Amino acid sequence: MSDLRLPAPPRRHLLSVGDLNRSDVERIIETSRAMAASLDREVKKLPTLRGRTVVNLFYESSTRTLASFELAAKRLSADTMSLRAAGSSVDKGESLKDTALTLAAYDPDVIVVRHPSIGAPHLVARWTGAHVVNAGDGKHQHPTQALLDLYAMEEALGRLEGLHVAIVGDVLHSRVARSLIQALELVGARSTLVGPPTLLPRGIEALGSEVSTDIATIADADVVYVLRMQRERMAPGEAFVPSLREYTALYGITPERVRPGQVVMHPGPMNRGVEIDPRVADSDAALVTDQVRAGLVVRMAVLYDLLTTSPVRVVEPLEVA
Amino acid sequence: MLFCRNGRGESLTLEGRVVAPAQGIDESLRITVQDGVISAIEPTAAGELVVAPAFVDPHVHLRTPGREDEETLRSGTEAAAAGGYCAILAMPNTDPVVDSASVLGALVELARAEAVIPTGFMAAISRGQRGEELTEMSELATTGAAAFTDDGRPVVSAGLMRRALSYSGVTTRPLALHCEEPELSRGGHAHEGAVSA
Numbered sequence: 001m002s003d004l005r006l007p008a009p010p011r012r013h014l015l016s017v018g019d020l021n022r023s024d025v026e027r028i029i030e031t032s033r034a035m036a037a038s039l040d041r042e043v044k045k046l047p048t049l050r051g052r053t054v055v056n057l058f059y060e061s062s063t064r065t066l067a068s069f070e071l072a073a074k075r076l077s078a079d080t081m082s083l084r085a086a087g088s089s090v091d092k093g094e095s096l097k098d099t100a101l102t103l104a105a106y107d108p109d110v111i112v113v114r115h116p117s118i119g120a121p122h123l124v125a126r127w128t129g130a131h132v133v134n135a136g137d138g139k140h141q142h143p144t145q146a147l148l149d150l151y152a153m154e155e156a157l158g159r160l161e162g163l164h165v166a167i168v169g170d171v172l173h174s175r176v177a178r179s180l181i182q183a184l185e186l187v188g189a190r191s192t193l194v195g196p197p198t199l200l201p202r203g204i205e206a207l208g209s210e211v212s213t214d215i216a217t218i219a220d221a222d223v224v225y226v227l228r229m230q231r232e233r234m235a236p237g238e239a240f241v242p243s244l245r246e247y248t249a250l251y252g253i254t255p256e257r258v259r260p261g262q263v264v265m266h267p268g269p270m271n272r273g274v275e276i277d278p279r280v281a282d283s284d285a286a287l288v289t290d291q292v293r294a295g296l297v298v299r300m301a302v303l304y305d306l307l308t309t310s311p312v313r314v315v316e317p318l319e320v321a
Numbered sequence: 322m323l324f325c326r327n328g329r330g331e332s333l334t335l336e337g338r339v340v341a342p343a344q345g346i347d348e349s350l351r352i353t354v355q356d357g358v359i360s361a362i363e364p365t366a367a368g369e370l371v372v373a374p375a376f377v378d379p380h381v382h383l384r385t386p387g388r389e390d391e392e393t394l395r396s397g398t399e400a401a402a403a404g405g406y407c408a409i410l411a412m413p414n415t416d417p418v419v420d421s422a423s424v425l426g427a428l429v430e431l432a433r434a435e436a437v438i439p440t441g442f443m444a445a446i447s448r449g450q451r452g453e454e455l456t457e458m459s460e461l462a463t464t465g466a467a468a469f470t471d472d473g474r475p476v477v478s479a480g481l482m483r484r485a486l487s488y489s490g491v492t493t494r495p496l497a498l499h500c501e502e503p504e505l506s507r508g509g510h511a512h513e514g515a516v517s518a
Contacts, residue, residue: 213490213491239454240484
């Protein structure tokens with residue numbers, strides 16, 4: 001009897017920004033630009049992923065992420081299927097594992113997973129043979145959001161290196177913040193987290209960010225990245241701020257708090273009048289719809305990257321001095 | 322005890338055992354006050370009276386608003402002045418509770434008109450002192466809350482207490498706590514043990 005087993009088939013997932021290095025990020029952004037160019041054509045469909053299957057498995061509500069993954073797969077000619085937990089056998093008590101194995105039996109190339117529990121996409125990656133993309137797991141990671149944000153920032157500001165991004169609001173419950181902090185670090189940008197101390201996780205400095213409870217610190221930033229108050233992740237009656245009114249007074253992004261030349265981003269959905277003033281949301285400084293458009297091309301790029309760059313990992317070119 | 326409020330042109334002499342721990346003074350002295358400023362200090366024979374710096378009471382119930390039949394800002398501050406207190410802090414367990422900027426703002430206004438000594442106000446940690454939701458502490462601090470307390474009601478919820486402590490990073494005002502676990506005290510009057518057995 002031999003303990004030797006065949007090595008696991010080489011395949012790649014996108015579970016966390018931590019899976020990526022700088023050249024991965026740059027390659028995906030570069031591919032995203034090519035995808036964006038393809039969308040300017042009269043016929044927007046590319047044959048690249050014809051015959052491939054992309055399954056979206058969503059255990060949490062979603063507008064942008066689900067719509068853009070579905071559309072991204074379709075624009076690349078893949079077959080897609082989206083399963084929302086509500087209205088599926090999940091309602092009948094089926095476990096994540098059984099649902100994942102059921103879908104895996106149809107032999108999809110990619111499973112895109114969103115789940116309220118941290119690590120759920122990692123489990124799906126372990127249980128199935130598909131490439132797994134994390135479309136949000138609890139308050140942990142949302143890597144494609146971070147990539148699309150980098151893409152939108154670079155398109156708007158022309159660079160990423162050296163940018164200063166102030167991330168304002170409910171960092172405690174935000175997978176968007178955690179992914180973005182790591183992604184900014186990867187590309188040589190820096191971040192400052194701003195919010196009431198009750199919504200800034202203890203020890204978050206370990207990710208390399210500055211931390212402030214004073215909204216005035218956003219003045220120094222090139223980008224003001226506004227987070228939504230994630231009430232769905234708070235237990236009923238568990239208020240992290242005394243009131244939304246006081247939160248808005250202290251941390252709402254109003255026209256007075258935005259410096260000329262700054263851009264304002266928000267991952268959506270926005271609570272207008274809470275974390276962001278409608279006058280800011282509708283201003284030229286806001287990149288919110290650019291982010292949504294970026295979401296489509298970046299997800300096209302991610303699917304393309306997983307299905308064509310794999311299984312061999314791209315070798316870093318040697319640096320020539 | 323005597324509260325010294327002499328105005329311009331008035332002169333006052335205080336004589337007795339002067340106790341001022343902050344200055345390390347405990348001796349028999351005669352102090353002359355002119356225009357509200359000490360103009361002379363000289364040794365004297367031991368007397369029966371004690372002269373001390375004015376006191377500060379950080380835990381006062383002025384019963385306003387709600388029970389002005391018991392105490393008003395004027396009656397409470399006059400009593401404080403008569404007892405040698407130069408400044409007080411009022412507790413928020415009134416009716417309504419001092420848990421919003423509108424209640425606190427009205428009190429601050431009233432104190433300007435009625436209080437005879439500097440009077441500060443604490444605001445509640447939780448709305449209605451119910452221990453469920455935080456008050457709008459930042460706005461209350463801006464309106465003049467000196468500190469936050471649920472007064473005689475302990476903040477029972479550990480989660481709320483943690484957030485109150487954390488949020489005081491925004492207000493920079495201290496919390497004053499009544500440390501009691503009502504599940505254990507249950508209306509008891511003495512510590513459980515040999516003495517109360």
